[in-house]
Amino acid sequence: MNICIMGFGAVGKGVAKVISIKKDELKKKYGLDLKITGVSDSSGAAISPDGLDPNLLLEVKEKEGRVSQYPEYGTDNLTGLNFLEKVDYDCLVEVTPTNIDDGEPARSHMLKAFKDGKDVVTSNKGPLALNFRELTEAALSNKVKFKYEASVGGAMPIINFAHDTLAGCNFESIFGILNGTTNYILSRMAKEGSAYEQTLKEAQEMGIAETDPTQDVEGLDAACKIVILANSIMNKDVSLKDVYINGISKINQESILLAKKEGYLIKLVAEASDDTLEVSPRLVKSGTPFSVDGTMNVATLNTDLAEDVTVVGRGAGSIETASAILSDLINIWKS
Numbered sequence: 001m002n003i004c005i006m007g008f009g010a011v012g013k014g015v016a017k018v019i020s021i022k023k024d025e026l027k028k029k030y031g032l033d034l035k036i037t038g039v040s041d042s043s044g045a046a047i048s049p050d051g052l053d054p055n056l057l058l059e060v061k062e063k064e065g066r067v068s069q070y071p072e073y074g075t076d077n078l079t080g081l082n083f084l085e086k087v088d089y090d091c092l093v094e095v096t097p098t099n100i101d102d103g104e105p106a107r108s109h110m111l112k113a114f115k116d117g118k119d120v121v122t123s124n125k126g127p128l129a130l131n132f133r134e135l136t137e138a139a140l141s142n143k144v145k146f147k148y149e150a151s152v153g154g155a156m157p158i159i160n161f162a163h164d165t166l167a168g169c170n171f172e173s174i175f176g177i178l179n180g181t182t183n184y185i186l187s188r189m190a191k192e193g194s195a196y197e198q199t200l201k202e203a204q205e206m207g208i209a210e211t212d213p214t215q216d217v218e219g220l221d222a223a224c225k226i227v228i229l230a231n232s233i234m235n236k237d238v239s240l241k242d243v244y245i246n247g248i249s250k251i252n253q254e255s256i257l258l259a260k261k262e263g264y265l266i267k268l269v270a271e272a273s274d275d276t277l278e279v280s281p282r283l284v285k286s287g288t289p290f291s292v293d294g295t296m297n298v299a300t301l302n303t304d305l306a307e308d309v310t311v312v313g314r315g316a317g318s319i320e321t322a323s324a325i326l327s328d329l330i331n332i333w334k335s
Contacts (some may be wrong), residue, residue, distance in 0.1 A: 001333055004089040006109055007096035008057075008067050011123050011150070014322030015093055016054040017261035022326065023054075033331045044068025044076040049088045050132070051250030053226035080105055084112055091145075091332060093325060094122040100224060100240060108133070114138045114146070121328040122152035123321050128222035130241045132231040146334065147240035147328035148232075152225040153178060153297045155320035156313025162233045162301060171234045173273035178225040180315035181209045182248050182293030186281075187210065187293045189256045190265055196251060208295060208316075218247035219268060219279040226270035230277060230291065233301070234308040238277055246280040251286040259283055265291050 019034050025033045037049040043066040045182050046052055052073065068074040080088060092113040095108050107127040113120050119179040120126075120139065127135060128151055139146035141238050149159045162171065175185050181203060188199045200217065201210035215221045223243040223299050230236040248268050256264075267290060271278050284290040289310045292298050297315030297318075300308050314320040 001032060001091060001329065002051075002089045002327070003091045003093050004033050004040075004084070004087045005036060005093045005095065006040050006083070006106075007094065008039055008041040008061055009095070009097065009326070010011055010318040011321050012041075012093075012094040013058055013061060015321075015325055016057050016093065017319060018326050019216060020054040020058075020321045026330070028157060030330060032330065034329065035205065037089050038083065039067045039070075040079050040081065040083045041067050044074065045078040045083050045087075046070035047083075048073040062205050064084045074291060081108065081112055083114070084109065087206060089118060091119040091121060091329065093329075094120060095325075096124060098124055098126040100126045100129060100220060103130045107131055110135055114142045115145055117142060117144060119145040119147075121147045121150075121325055121332070123148070125151050125221070125224040125228065128231075129227045132228065132239070132271075133237055143330045147332060148228070148326050150319075150321050150324035153299065153313060154180070154227050154299045154315045154317060154321050155179075155276055155313075156230070156311055156315060157324075157327075158230055158299055158301075158311050160327065161311060166301065166303060166309065169301075169305045170303055171303055173271065173302040174226070174229050174233065174299060175290075175302075176222075176226065176229070176270050176299030176314065177209060177267050177290060177292060178270050178299065178315065179216055179219075179222040179268060181213065182219075182222070183292065183315070184208050184295050185217070185296070186248060186251070186256070186266055186268065186313055189251075190260055191293075193257060194252060195253050196249065200243050209265045219245040220247075220266060221281045222270045226277065226279060228274050229299075230272035236272070236277075242279040244280070246278075248281055249279055254299050259272035260286075267291075296334055
């Protein structure tokens with residue numbers, strides 16, 4: 001299977017790493033030879049129909065900061081739709097930065113790939129939270145596969161789990177802690193008794209929180225993810241504008257300590273049900289699955305046949321997210 005990777009930041013590099021690590025195992029176990037025929041970043045691209053060396057790609061990106069410096073096959077200023085015109089591929093791995101304003105340029109990348117008869121795997125929340133119906137219908141009408149397990153919960157298996165393992169169930173509600181940054185901050189505040197501002201600064205220094213943490217701490221990231229789950233698992237037709245959102249920036253030390261004294265923790269919880277689509281801080285009982293620490297994510301699917309099914313996993317990280325992308329690539333190959 002020839003793949004091209006659009007976006008070569010943390011997740012794109014993670015995909016190259018896991019392909020390098022698992023290449024022989026994938027051939028042996030599935031007969032799958034994953035060949036990276038093109039990679040683009042904001043500066044340019046590297047393209048070879050014979051395949052690019054994932055380790056050399058990583059080395060060039062680390063040293064030069066741009067994949068266009070890849071020996072012999074690198075080219076400047078070839079990005080976006082022009083890149084897709086030039087590269088020979090079967091599946092697009094779309095991992096460009098998330099844009100929650102209009103979903104671009106990822107939305108256009110995906111629509112072009114579908115139109116050209118190519119499968120798509122993505123971790124990109126923006127287009128899915130804003131244009132879910134448009135994208136899924138475009139994939140269906142062009143008879144191609146569209147997979148997005150990595151868009152929610154990093155390595156936490158939930159979308160494919162719901163579609164495949166719980167295929168006979170109807171889903172009545174979804175509750176989840178879907179943002180690792182806020183969970184880390186609230187966990188630290190509960191454990192250390194530290195103030196919000198201090199804990200946020202610590203998270204930024206450790207690389208867990210972005211320099212501009214707005215999307216995480218104000219609940220926008222979790223809102224995108226609950227929209228994706230509501231649409232994909234519960235067959236809703238909603239977008240980001242339909243979510244009631246309340247973040248964690250106003251939570252203080254006193255509230256955390258008072259909750260802890262009563263045997264509770266404060267967590268940023270996302271909910272999708274027939275009458276609710278919401279992200280807000282809530283009290284959860286200590287010792288329950290929702291009392292996960294650090295950057296862990298957790299979600300409970302309430303079903304008609306299996307009742308409550310809870311999944312837990314690492315909600316962030318380059319390799320962790322890439323593992324979900326790899327699982328989607330394998331599923332496409334097997335199907």
